Amino acid sequence: MQDFDDATRTELEAAAFRRLLRHLDENKDVQNIDLMILADFCRNCLSKWLVAEAEARGESMDYEAAREYVYGMPYSEWKSRYQADATPEQLAALEARQAAKRERGDDE
Numbered sequence: 001m002q003d004f005d006d007a008t009r010t011e012l013e014a015a016a017f018r019r020l021l022r023h024l025d026e027n028k029d030v031q032n033i034d035l036m037i038l039a040d041f042c043r044n045c046l047s048k049w050l051v052a053e054a055e056a057r058g059e060s061m062d063y064e065a066a067r068e069y070v071y072g073m074p075y076s077e078w079k080s081r082y083q084a085d086a087t088p089e090q091l092a093a094l095e096a097r098q099a100a101k102r103e104r105g106d107d108e
Contacts (some may be wrong), residue, residue: 021046025072028082037093040101046070 001009024030025065027034028108032042047066054061072080 021070021072024070028078031084031086031090033086033090033094037090040097043067043070061095 001012004012032044035042044067046071047063050066050069051061051063067075
């Protein structure tokens, strides 16, 4: 990536991000808790990161607007249509991941 100029690198990164959002949209069966367990981020994290990056650049972005962008619809609609209740196994796996992060001292 260092061989690209800043504008090209930014375009590639933006295109990859949009592709990630399309991929998540095409795989709504992948629950946020599954993403958190396996990759330590979820759709809500992406939304928070968008808001944080906008603020870091002196821009204002509403969290709910960011979530609507990431989810492709209002979060409340996505949640009612696609979010399943977390299983006891998922909750235990998420807690184990968070506990391991705390032990390592890399809890945000």
